[in-house]
Amino acid sequence: MSNFAAQLKTEISRIAKKESRTQSAVLKKAQATHRAEIADLKRRIASLEAVVRRLAKTPTRSTSPVKEESEPQSLRFRADGLASLRKKWGLSAVQMAQLLGVSNQSVYHWEAGKSKPRAAQLQAIAAVRKLGKKEVAARLAQHAQDPAAP
Numbered sequence: 001m002s003n004f005a006a007q008l009k010t011e012i013s014r015i016a017k018k019e020s021r022t023q024s025a026v027l028k029k030a031q032a033t034h035r036a037e038i039a040d041l042k043r044r045i046a047s048l049e050a051v052v053r054r055l056a057k058t059p060t061r062s063t064s065p066v067k068e069e070s071e072p073q074s075l076r077f078r079a080d081g082l083a084s085l086r087k088k089w090g091l092s093a094v095q096m097a098q099l100l101g102v103s104n105q106s107v108y109h110w111e112a113g114k115s116k117p118r119a120a121q122l123q124a125i126a127a128v129r130k131l132g133k134k135e136v137a138a139r140l141a142q143h144a145q146d147p148a149a150p
Helices: 002-057 079-089 093-100 104-112 119-129 133-145
Strands: none
Touching: 079 093, 079 104, 079 133, 093 104, 093 119, 093 133
8 A cells, every 4th residue: 555655746746747847848938038027127227218308418508499500500401502602602512612711522422322421511501602703712812812712
């Protein structure tokens, strides 16, 4: 009888271990899923905190419609606008390049739409746009006499 009882006891313990292993496997899988979700949430929180820090550093814009003169204006550029301005003044692309202080290729590429001027070049274009035809001719004549002059 003791042999039967011993076998029954080992069989019960084997089945119990098997059952506990299957249940622990389910728990381990759930734990891994939860850890992955927690890691994802931590990454999202870190990125959102970075956005908040970046937004906190940017100065708040005033809602008043009056602009200060010290603020730089956002300048826009249109290739056909530069070409029409140059044609209105009767200038070649080489002369326009001399007037702006850039290379001839820059003017060609800007007008063709292959590239866009940098911020400093946009400032120069904006300054030249304010000139009249006589002032442009005077600057080009001055440049012809003294090529080092702006």
